[in-house]
Amino acid sequence: MEPELAVGLPAIGSVCAAVLRARPRAALVAAAVFGLLGLAAVVLSSPGVTSNQLGIGLSLSPESRALLIAAGAAMALTVVLAPLAVERAILLTWGLAGLAGMAAIAAAGSLEILILVVLVLAVLQASAGGSRSFATRLRGPVLAVVLLSLAAVCARAEGPVFLQRFAAVGLVAGLSAAVGTLPYMHDFDPNERTATSPIPWIAFIGPVLALAVLARARELIPSEGGDLGAMMIGLGLLNVVWGNLASWRTENGAAAWHYSFIADWGLVLCGLGLAIADGQRAAILLLYGIVLSRLPLYLWSRQSLREKRPNDRPINLLAAAMLAGAAPFAGFAARVLLLRGATQLYWPLALAIGLGLLLWLPPSLRLGRSLGLPRGRQAWGIGVALAVNVVIGLYPQPFLALAGL
Amino acid sequence: MSTTAAFAAWIGAALIVLSEGRRGLALGMALVTLGFAGLALAAGQVEGAVALVAGGGVAVVQRLRSGKDAWGVMPPGSTARVVLAAGVGLLALWISTTVMSGPGASIRFAALSVLGLTAARVLTPSDPPAVMTALAALALSVAVAAGVAGTGPGPAVYVLAAIVAGGISLIQVSEFDGA
Numbered sequence: 293m294e295p296e297l298a299v300g301l302p303a304i305g306s307v308c309a310a311v312l313r314a315r316p317r318a319a320l321v322a323a324a325v326f327g328l329l330g331l332a333a334v335v336l337s338s339p340g341v342t343s344n345q346l347g348i349g350l351s352l353s354p355e356s357r358a359l360l361i362a363a364g365a366a367m368a369l370t371v372v373l374a375p376l377a378v379e380r381a382i383l384l385t386w387g388l389a390g391l392a393g394m395a396a397i398a399a400a401g402s403l404e405i406l407i408l409v410v411l412v413l414a415v416l417q418a419s420a421g422g423s424r425s426f427a428t429r430l431r432g433p434v435l436a437v438v439l440l441s442l443a444a445v446c447a448r449a450e451g452p453v454f455l456q457r458f459a460a461v462g463l464v465a466g467l468s469a470a471v472g473t474l475p476y477m478h479d480f481d482p483n484e485r486t487a488t489s490p491i492p493w494i495a496f497i498g499p500v501l502a503l504a505v506l507a508r509a510r511e512l513i514p515s516e517g518g519d520l521g522a523m524m525i526g527l528g529l530l531n532v533v534w535g536n537l538a539s540w541r542t543e544n545g546a547a548a549w550h551y552s553f554i555a556d557w558g559l560v561l562c563g564l565g566l567a568i569a570d571g572q573r574a575a576i577l578l579l580y581g582i583v584l585s586r587l588p589l590y591l592w593s594r595q596s597l598r599e600k601r602p603n604d605r606p607i608n609l610l611a612a613a614m615l616a617g618a619a620p621f622a623g624f625a626a627r628v629l630l631l632r633g634a635t636q637l638y639w640p641l642a643l644a645i646g647l648g649l650l651l652w653l654p655p656s657l658r659l660g661r662s663l664g665l666p667r668g669r670q671a672w673g674i675g676v677a678l679a680v681n682v683v684i685g686l687y688p689q690p691f692l693a694l695a696g697l
Numbered sequence: 698m699s700t701t702a703a704f705a706a707w708i709g710a711a712l713i714v715l716s717e718g719r720r721g722l723a724l725g726m727a728l729v730t731l732g733f734a735g736l737a738l739a740a741g742q743v744e745g746a747v748a749l750v751a752g753g754g755v756a757v758v759q760r761l762r763s764g765k766d767a768w769g770v771m772p773p774g775s776t777a778r779v780v781l782a783a784g785v786g787l788l789a790l791w792i793s794t795t796v797m798s799g800p801g802a803s804i805r806f807a808a809l810s811v812l813g814l815t816a817a818r819v820l821t822p823s824d825p826p827a828v829m830t831a832l833a834a835l836a837l838s839v840a841v842a843a844g845v846a847g848t849g850p851g852p853a854v855y856v857l858a859a860i861v862a863g864g865i866s867l868i869q870v871s872e873f874d875g876a
Binding site for chain 1: 846854856
């Protein structure tokens with residue numbers, strides 16, 4: 293019953309928060325209670341055990357469960373220590389809707405259910421308004437829905453061998469379109485509210501979606517694992533280079549953060565594409581970093597970005613070190629694992645990734661400065677995000693064990 | 698029966714691409730729904746067919762209640778869309794009958810053509826009523842596409858797709874720039 297509760301309770305919390313919008317305190321309490329109960333259902337769920345209470349087989353994989361817990365923790369952190377300008381009830385409304393969708397994506401027993409959940413999330417987010425047009429907001433996720441559906445048809449139909457390869461292309465392209473990495477980058481308006489911007493797709497829903505799509509891909513096209521991996525590594529390297537260069541050179545601070553997510557996703561795609569234990573471990577650590585550290589830091593940088601108050605205090609340099617993947621942060625452990633995995637597979641790949649890692653330094657310094665001079669809740673939040681990242685970097689094994697690795 | 702149902706679904710999706718008014722869009726959605734329900738029935742999925750009719754029915758009724766009160770089929774400047782509807786249909790027919798093999802060519806044709814046409818409608822500049830209708834049809838086509846496998850997806854996927862299609866059509870979009 294836990295997977296059903298993991299989907300249902302956050303969804304109820306989100307609806308409660310939306311209905312009680314006129315009474316923010318009641319909305320906050322109701323959403324927090326249901327959100328915590330949903331998170332408890334995720335924590336208490338047995339990974340890999342299928343529940344069939346609603347006529348649909350639902351099961352959480354260990355990796356997805358671990359990232360759901362991380363996403364829940366990140367949401368709790370950002371709600372408790374939300375910047376003064378952000379209304380917590382609204383943050384909870386959208387966060388819990390995303391969490392319910394992520395739980396549904398993670399638990400979906402078939403690719404079709406996963407696709408339908410992505411479609412629902414896309415329509416809900418697009419209909420919420422925002423500075424981008426309705427069609428623009430829908431474009432990336434709907435393209436993902438179509439590509440994943442076509443991939444499923446190609447994988448399931450009888451026919452020549454190349455149909456399976458088309459399926460592999462469709463799955464990688466669909467995943468890339470949903471997350472918003474190259475070549476399907478979502479249009480980004482720096483002034484848009486975070487909940488209605490493409491950030492939730494790349495930093496909140498994306499990690500669970502990627503793991504779920506790849507799990508389904510392994511079942512649908514077991515013979516095309518090599519092609520799938522090669523495509524992901526190729527796309528990953530492209531995103532590493534483009535994401536870092538754009539994050540460094542773009543004039544807009546919020547856009548620089550957006551590109552930095554793309555760069556991190558480049559490494560994640562490389563790790564997942566390696567299809568060996570070290571690569572998977574590296575990818576999971578990087579995804580923890582995106583959800584638990586990079587996303588909260590982005591949220592706390594927005595006020596400072598609006599006020600154009602960059603700063604060079606030690607906290608800014610620490611944040612830059614974390615964003616760059618320096619020791620002892622989680623990114624360092626992930627990079628070591630990734631290089632070791634790439635060396636096992638094909639050493640020139642390790643060389644290419646190693647050269648790509650150098651590109652993280654200039655944009656990370658810039659992003660660290662963009663946090664300004666943190667005060668109050670923002671300072672506490674940044675401190676907690678950095679501390680969590682250090683703990684994961686120093687003691688990665690418990691976090692990897694949580695993900696079944 | 699399955700061949701007729703598949704062509705009905707394609708014509709319905711073509712109407713969604715070619716229409717701007719609420720009546721044209723609703724007729725397109727109704728044809729897609731009936732075509733898909735026929736295909737589900739032919740595959741022995743009675744519960745699935747009922748669910749598709751229910752979900753598609755809600756979408757049709759909702760579409761008849763909002764949007765431009767007209768048929769709006771093939772307004773001036775629709776040549777490219779006519780070519781698109783025919784081209785996607787022919788491509789889907791070729792892929793489903795020649796490239797792919799085995800039983801279930803009708804389902805393959807219907808799924809591929811509706812996926813392609815509704816995607817084109819959503820991804821090109823369109824008014825929200827047309828986009829929402831295309832999204833509802835897209836949701837139904839995701840479930841029908843799962844029937845390409847010999848085993849079929851089971852009623853749960855059809856029911857979920859029907860709920861999604863009906864739910865999408867109930868959402869009100871306030872922004873009409875469609876750019």
